[in-house]
Amino acid sequence: MKKVTHDSTGNVYHNAGVSLSGEHPLIEFRNITKSFGEKRVLNRVNLSIYKGEITTIIGKSGTGKSVLLKHMIGLMEPDMGDVCFNGKNVAKLKGRERLAHIRQMSYMFQNNALFDSMTVFDNVAFPLRQTTSLSETIIRNKVMDILEKTDLQGFADKFPSELSGGMQKRVAFSRALVTDPSIVLFDEPTTGQDLIRRNAILSMISEYKNRFGFTAVIISHDIPDVLFISNRILVLHEGEIVFQGTPGEFDSFDHPYVDEFVHSLETFRDHMPGLYSRRNFQLRYNSVLGRKSDQDAYVVAIFSISGFRELCEKIGHATAHELVKELGAIISRHFDAVGGFSTRQRRSRFMTVLPFSNIEESRQMLDDFANELREKGFEYVKLKNREAEGTRGEFYKITVIAGMAEGQSTTEGINDVLKKARQNLFEIGRFQCIEGKCSL
Amino acid sequence: MSIYKSITLKFIMMPLNSIGKSALNQIALLGKILMFLAASLAGIPGKRQFSNTMKHVYSIGVRSTLIVMLVGLFTGMVLGLQLYYTLVKFGSQGVLGSALGLTLVRELGPVLTAIMITARAGSAMTTEIGIQRITEQIDALFTMGVDPLRYLVSPRIAASIITFPILTALFDIIGFLGGYITGVVLLGLDSGAYFYRIHYSISFADINGGSIKAIVFALIVSTACSFNGYYTHLRSDSFGARAVGLSTTSAVVVSSVLILVADYVVTSFLL
Numbered sequence: 001m002k003k004v005t006h007d008s009t010g011n012v013y014h015n016a017g018v019s020l021s022g023e024h025p026l027i028e029f030r031n032i033t034k035s036f037g038e039k040r041v042l043n044r045v046n047l048s049i050y051k052g053e054i055t056t057i058i059g060k061s062g063t064g065k066s067v068l069l070k071h072m073i074g075l076m077e078p079d080m081g082d083v084c085f086n087g088k089n090v091a092k093l094k095g096r097e098r099l100a101h102i103r104q105m106s107y108m109f110q111n112n113a114l115f116d117s118m119t120v121f122d123n124v125a126f127p128l129r130q131t132t133s134l135s136e137t138i139i140r141n142k143v144m145d146i147l148e149k150t151d152l153q154g155f156a157d158k159f160p161s162e163l164s165g166g167m168q169k170r171v172a173f174s175r176a177l178v179t180d181p182s183i184v185l186f187d188e189p190t191t192g193q194d195l196i197r198r199n200a201i202l203s204m205i206s207e208y209k210n211r212f213g214f215t216a217v218i219i220s221h222d223i224p225d226v227l228f229i230s231n232r233i234l235v236l237h238e239g240e241i242v243f244q245g246t247p248g249e250f251d252s253f254d255h256p257y258v259d260e261f262v263h264s265l266e267t268f269r270d271h272m273p274g275l276y277s278r279r280n281f282q283l284r285y286n287s288v289l290g291r292k293s294d295q296d297a298y299v300v301a302i303f304s305i306s307g308f309r310e311l312c313e314k315i316g317h318a319t320a321h322e323l324v325k326e327l328g329a330i331i332s333r334h335f336d337a338v339g340g341f342s343t344r345q346r347r348s349r350f351m352t353v354l355p356f357s358n359i360e361e362s363r364q365m366l367d368d369f370a371n372e373l374r375e376k377g378f379e380y381v382k383l384k385n386r387e388a389e390g391t392r393g394e395f396y397k398i399t400v401i402a403g404m405a406e407g408q409s410t411t412e413g414i415n416d417v418l419k420k421a422r423q424n425l426f427e428i429g430r431f432q433c434i435e436g437k438c439s440l
Numbered sequence: 441m442s443i444y445k446s447i448t449l450k451f452i453m454m455p456l457n458s459i460g461k462s463a464l465n466q467i468a469l470l471g472k473i474l475m476f477l478a479a480s481l482a483g484i485p486g487k488r489q490f491s492n493t494m495k496h497v498y499s500i501g502v503r504s505t506l507i508v509m510l511v512g513l514f515t516g517m518v519l520g521l522q523l524y525y526t527l528v529k530f531g532s533q534g535v536l537g538s539a540l541g542l543t544l545v546r547e548l549g550p551v552l553t554a555i556m557i558t559a560r561a562g563s564a565m566t567t568e569i570g571i572q573r574i575t576e577q578i579d580a581l582f583t584m585g586v587d588p589l590r591y592l593v594s595p596r597i598a599a600s601i602i603t604f605p606i607l608t609a610l611f612d613i614i615g616f617l618g619g620y621i622t623g624v625v626l627l628g629l630d631s632g633a634y635f636y637r638i639h640y641s642i643s644f645a646d647i648n649g650g651s652i653k654a655i656v657f658a659l660i661v662s663t664a665c666s667f668n669g670y671y672t673h674l675r676s677d678s679f680g681a682r683a684v685g686l687s688t689t690s691a692v693v694v695s696s697v698l699i700l701v702a703d704y705v706v707t708s709f710l711l
Contacts, residue, residue: 073583103585113580115572127584130488130591179584 024087026051026183026215027072032081034067041067043239044081049232054209054216056226059236065219066110068236069185072217073105074098103131106181110188110219112172114160120147121156124175131179146174149204151197165192173201177208186218190226198222199321202229203312203347210309227278228347275332275350281343285414288341288355297406299354299362300417303331306399306427308348314396323398324348330376334369351418359406366402370428373400397432401425476589476670477597477663483590484598493595493602500561500596501603505610511556512611515548516540516618523619524627536629537637540619545646549612551703554604554657558695562665565596566691569669570684578670593670597662604658605651612650649710656706660698665691 025048034042041064049055049072057065070076071083074090083090085101093101106127114123124143128134134142147153150170160168169192176184186205190198205216206229220226227233227247235243235250243250276284289298305311305324312320328350332342335352342352354362405420483489519540527533569592572578581588616638623629668691675683 070579075579075582099585102583105583107580107583109576109580111576113576115577115580116575127586130586131584 025049025084026086027217028084028087029068029071030082030084032068032071032078032083034064034071034076034078041239042071042078045236045239045241047234047241047244049215049217051215052209052213053231054205054218054229055232055234056218056220056230057234057236058220058223058226061221063236064239065236066187069107069187069217069219072185073107074102075107104181105183105185106176106179108172108176108184108186108189110191112160112168114168114171114175116160119157119159120152120163120171123160123171124178127175127179142178143174146178150174151200166194166197169193170197170201173204177204180212181214182212183215184217186216186220188219188221190220190222195325196321199225199324202226203321205229206347207309207312228344275328276341276343278343278345281341281351281353284341285353288353297358297408298417299357299359299404299406300414300421301335301352301354301362301366301402301404302345302418302421302425303327303350303352303400303402304346304425305348306401311396311398320348327373327400330373331369334372335365338365353414359404362404362406366404366428369402373429397430399427400429402428473663473667476593476667477659480589480593480597480663480666483587483594486590486594489590489595489598492591493598496595496599497602499564500557500599501607504557504560504603504607507560508553508556508607508611509614511552512549512614513618515552515611516544516615516620517622518618519543519548519615520619520622520627524623524629533627533629534633535637535641536619536623537634538641540623541616541638541642542646544612544615544619545642545650547703547707549608549615550604550650550653550657551699553608553611553654554661554699555696557600557604557607558661558665558692558699562661562695563688563692565662565665566669566672566688567684569593569666570672570687573670573672574680574684588670593662593666596666597659600658600662601655604661605654608650608654645710649706652710653703653706656702657699660702661695664695664698667691668694 027049029045029047032042032045033040045068047068057068059065067076071078074083077091085093090098090101115126118126121143124147125139128139128142144153144156147156150173152167152170152174155163155167160171163171169189173186173189176186184205189205190201193201202222202225205218208214209216209229218226218230227250230247233243233245233247233250234241305327308320308324311323315323324347327348328342328344331350331352335342335354338354339356340352340354342350345351354365357365403421403423403425405417405424407414407417407420484493520536523536523539523543524533527536527539569578572592578588578592581591620631620634624631624634668687669684672683672687673679675686677683678686
């Protein structure tokens with residue numbers, strides 16, 4: 001049962017005491033207060049991080065997000081309050097117990113903190129060499145594997161100062177994950193990355209979380225992209241946690257911070273032109289559907305790429321996200337023309353509302369959309385495949401699926417109609433590539 | 441009347457308060473340095489530290505060899521010159537080897553070697569650790585579960601303990617050679633008498649004393665330089681690159697002064 005609590009200052013905590021899966025917190029802050037001189041950065045902060053979840057901390061710059069993260073690993077100690085790990089007070093851990101606590105975590109610094117007198121390879125290999133007894137061959141394999149995944153395989157012998165800021169960030173990212181930690185703290189992992197690599201990094205975090213089941217805490221300004229991979233959102237505002245809950249609950253969170261924050265969503269429109277943020281989508285939905293009479297029908301369509309996670313592994317995160325971006329652009333271009341409005345729901349899922357069409361008209365529109373997708377879609381992937389034509393490559397296919405359902409404007413909420421649409425999914429386009437020969 | 445009394449009392453107490461506060465701060469600092477040294481010494485043993493220590497033996501020891509030899513040579517030469525003209529007044533120029541040998545082995549060898557290493561390698565030690573501190577590299581070590589003291593400071597202290605006595609011995613030998621150049625080659629003393637006097641007058645206790653001094657100086661220099669770099673971020677007078685610069689300056693100054701102070705203390709115990 002969903003539990004919503006409000007503290008004395010009106011802060012909102014959704015399911016604050018237990019995780020989505022009903023577990024108790026892995027990391028818990030109890031009344032943490034931290035000041036630097038006169039300035040109080042954290043003011044009686046209470047928060048919970050749950051095992052196996054991705055928790056994203058958002059907030060304006062300079063509000064103490066990094067300070068919060070540093071308390072989790074023990075780099076800083078609070079002036080007041082307790083940081084608890086599995087119910088145990090971290091300050092009371094000594095010797096080996098404390099070392100074991102630190103070693104199960106990994107930390108990616110905002111400024112990377114790379115060892116500038118070591119090469120990229122040595123930087124990434126460093127924690128393995130210092131904290132494990134793995135042989136040099138295994139270490140080399142592990143390091144090269146992660147460097148390949150982060151597009152850095154050709155830079156292993158370079159020094160950090162010879163790399164761009166974005167590349168340095170990826171080296172730090174690789175170093176944080178190379179030890180297969182069970183808890184990873186990311187301090188702005190995507191800052192300075194281009195859109196494709198930003199999504200690739202977020203996607204890798206999500207993929208690693210699914211594969212290894214680690215717990216991640218991310219500080220990020222990449223809204224809304226980071227929301228798609230997060231299980232829980234924390235909002236830090238003026239030294240206090242003013243919200244804890246799921247991304248869905250965050251959409252309906254009413255706070256002055258969110259109003260300021262909405263402006264940052266405008267950048268999202270540049271990334272995926274024409275698509276609405278979730279919040280703006282909801283506002284548009286209320287405004288358009290609110291004007292319609294009881295009997296008027298509307299249609300909700302969803303579009304998704306089938307088996308997206310496997311696809312990411314085969315064609316790479318960067319290419320896969322370019323694909324999603326293209327799909328979003330085509331959806332928005334096609335359906336905006338007939339009065340529709342669309343938003344991104346998950347990493348590879350979009351939702352479109354067609355407020356002025358019935359199901360028959362919408363089916364016709366969907367056929368036209370499928371044709372446009374076949375003719376103009378996936379240019380980036382086509383280009384990549386043309387480059388690879390004739391070479392022996394792996395088989396893969398990109399399957400776009402869609403579903404539609406009709407609802408009554410006042411009697412059925414969007415979630416009910418969406419549910420019906422999801423039960424009615426079918427394939428509308430397939431692009432496949434076998435050993436370098438690609439076809440639609 | 442009581443107001444005047446209170447103001448006078450305040451006036452007297454103010455400097456006393458300030459002296460007391462400063463003394464307490466210095467005692468606290470000394471305690472912190474000793475804790476730092478103890479923790480670093482405890483971190484010296486360990487397989488993982490061996491290659492790291494050897495790297496620092498190279499950077500502190502091998503790379504300081506040339507400068508130590510150069511200073512040793514000219515120290516020996518000037519000492520030979522000065523002692524010769526002093527001894528010749530008493531007709532005792534024959535004991536030049538003894539005077540030069542004892543001065544070098546007991547005092548100048550350990551002291552000048554330590555000061556030269558401080559200038560060359562100690563300053564680099566502070567700068568390197570200081571930069572690692574301000575760029576969060578030391579925090580990164582902590583988050584990886586690597587003890588920063590054990591990784592950064594212990595190998596430097598171990599390397600200093602290894603290299604200081606060796607470089608001191610090298611300084612002494614080159615110094616003898618410098619004395620030989622001025623005393624024998626330029627001023628015409630007998631070569632056999634020069635080396636016989638050195639061999640005859642320097643006892644094992646002198647060499648032992650010189651080595652003890654070298655080890656004490658090694659501890660002082662490596663601890664003072666590492667400590668200043670390690671706590672660069674806690675300086676109240678500056679931040680960032682400027683703090684690293686100031687830390688380096690204070691490390692060199694403090695090390696040099698402490699070398700001379702310790703020299704007196706150790707000598708008074710040895711004699």
